[in-house]
Every structure is written in structure tokens, then in C-alpha cells.
Amino acid sequence: MTKKISNPEILAVRAAAEADPARGRVWVGLDVGMKSTAVCVLDGDGKVVHQCAMKTHPTEIGRYLAKNFTSNVAAVGMETGAMSVHLSGGLRRLGYQVAVMDALQVHRVLSLKRNKTDTNDARGIAEITRTGRDYLTEVYVKTAACYEVRAQLIMRHRLVQQRVANENMIRGLLRVYGGQVEAGAKSAATYRTRVVEQLLQIQDRDGINMRPRIVPVLDLCERLQADADRIEAELEALAAANPICRRFMAVPGIGAITALSFFTAIEEPSRFRRADDVAAYLGLTPRVYQSGESLVHGRISKMGNRLTRTHLVTAATVMLSATKTFSSLKDWGLRLAKKIGFNKARIAVARKLAIILFGMWRDGTHFQFKTETVEPHRQMMQAAHV
Known part of the structure; x- marks a missing residue:
């Protein structure tokens, strides 16, 4: 007291x-x-x-x-x-x-x-x-429910990182003895089968039994993937139950994880005056240095939430390289990639995605695959809500 x-x-x-x-x-x-x-x-x-x-x-x-x-x-x-x-x-x-x-x-x-x-x-x-207070940035504190979802996103991300790190460690250990694990395993079980095959080959060829040391790490990888899959299933259910996230997932390349990540990173769209402010908030805009006659645009600032920025860049990569659906955004990104390179282009597309998702959220609109239909659709939705 x-x-x-x-x-x-x-x-x-x-x-x-x-x-x-x-x-x-x-x-x-x-x-x-x-x-x-x-x-x-x-x-x-x-x-x-x-x-x-x-x-x-x-x-x-x-x-x-x-x-x-x-x-x-x-x-x-x-x-x-x-x-x-x-x-x-x-x-x-x-x-x-x-x-x-x-x-x-x-x-x-x-x-x-x-x-x-x-x-x-x-x-x-x-x-x-x-x-x-007028000169410093006052931070918006999110709700407890929002932080709960963010915690699940972070835990899933860490579990995936740990599994990948362990798998890469095993690959490195096997290379010492000439073992090469085939890439492209999407599950821990498939990866385990490929590693065991290499362990048997090394034992037959060199007489070295590495299974007592490698198998416990393989067991750990399977447990990590099982836990990550369980959290991912919970997140997919949350995204499916959220009408805003469902609209986000209609965008090519945007899945449940990215939709929830963006939703919880923003939470309250009214706190942003312009859509471009969202891209700056997530660190996807270039730094600017101006002094006298010099004006330099540097790399992106990487301010804000790193995990959400990673999810948006991953979604942009999927849109440009893995989706077959046509959209004006994808066409713009591919043309930009020919000029400045794929890595810079996907950052630019991620910035566009952040702006588009925010606009869809703020205006209650849906993703438009063609640029010329965006404004008519926005006007139609505004008229419907009047």
C-alpha cells in the first residue's frame, strides 16, 4: 500500500x-x-x-x-x-x-x-x-485480442524458422560425408525419408553410423512442423470467420497468414489519414535525405512491424512468380522487374499490396483485377452504403 x-x-x-x-x-x-x-x-x-x-x-x-x-x-x-x-x-x-x-x-x-x-x-x-507530444510520434496501442492473434503469428513464424534451421544444419552435416539431401521437401516426413536414405548410404559406403545423432533432430523437426501446422489451422479458421480477411484473401498471393498479419498490424484504419501512410508505417517506402541542393532516395526504411512486412513481400513474390491469374498489379510488377530486377520489383508490389488492402478495408470494396474497374466499383460501393 x-x-x-x-x-x-x-x-x-x-x-x-x-x-x-x-x-x-x-x-x-x-x-x-x-x-x-x-x-x-x-x-x-x-x-x-x-x-x-x-x-x-x-x-x-x-x-x-x-x-x-x-x-x-x-x-x-x-x-x-x-x-x-x-x-x-x-x-x-x-x-x-x-x-x-x-x-x-x-x-x-x-x-x-x-x-x-x-x-x-x-x-x-x-x-x-x-x-x-506534438513533435514526437504517439504510438497506437492495440487491443488484447489483436495481440493474441499476433502472438500466434509470431509463434508459428518461430517454429517454422527453427525447423528450417535444423534441416539446414542436417544438410550441412551430411555434406561432410558426401551426402546430399534432395531439395523441395514440403513436409518433415518427406525430409526425414530423404535424410535416412543418405544416412544409410553413408553407413554402407564409409561405415559411419550417424543415425543416433541425426534421428533425434529429425524427431524435433517433425514436432516443430506439427505445432506450426496446428497454429496455422487455427489462424486459417480465424481468417475465414473475419469478413475483412476474407476480402483480403481474394487478392492473388494473399493467404490467411498474410491477411491476419496485415489486419492485426493496422487494426484501426481510421488512424491513417492517407493510404500511402500505411506503406510508410510498415517500412516499405524509401528513406529520403535532403540537405540544400541534394535529395537522395535510399533503401526502404524497414520501420514498423518486420513480420507483416515479410508476409507482404512473400505475398508479392507469390503473385509475381506462382500465380497464373492475370491482374493489372501483376502485369505492372512483371514489367517493373524487367527494368529494375525482381527483388526491387517485389518490394514495390508489396508496397502496392499494402495500399490496396488498406483501400479495400477503408472503402469496403473488393479486389479488382483490372485497373479500369477500380473507380466504378468504389463508386458503386459508396452508393450502396448511402
């Missing part, structure tokens, strides 16, 4: 709030750690009202604010991090306005201080919350 604080600064803020609520407002900065959080409270003039440290839990912080500052808290600021989702959600449920700011931008501001301490960081975050 937080002890009651009766220092002169807090009493002065309370007295000012009773006379004029606008004068008694305070801004709170949180430097969040895994176990403890440094708290700094500033008044309207930027003076420190109180500083302390407490357990990293929204109930503890909310109890402290409610006991000492009643309803005078204008905003609570923190930077993005592992605990920011839990803390911001809990404080918002308690009725506080919470601003979660980009950690990289906050770090650049806080680095102006000579000494980096939790107390200094909390005061800097409180000052940013009071005066600098």
Missing part, C-alpha cells in the same frame, strides 16, 4: 486544483522497468511536484495517482517497451489519459542529459508529455 505523501508541493497542487482545476493539473512521466518504475510528476510550470519509484503495475501506479493527485492528472506518458501495453491498458481502464511514445524518438531527446538515470528519464518523459 502506498504511503500518503504530504509534502508542500503536493499540498500546493491540491490547493490550486480546488481554486481552479486548470491550474492544478499535473503531468506524469514513467520510466518503466521490468520490476520497478520511476515516476515523475510535473505541474503546469514544469516544476517537479514529486518523484518516486514503485512496483511496475498499473494498480500500484493508479493508487498512487488517485491518492495524491485525485482527478488532476492531465496525461501519463511512457515510451514503448515490453511492459508498455500492460501498463497503458491498465491505466486507461482506471480512467487516465495515457500517451505511449516511440522509444527511439524519446531516447534521442533524453540523450541530451549528461547523466542517464531512471529519475532523469522519468522527468524527461514527463516534460515531453507536458510540452512535446
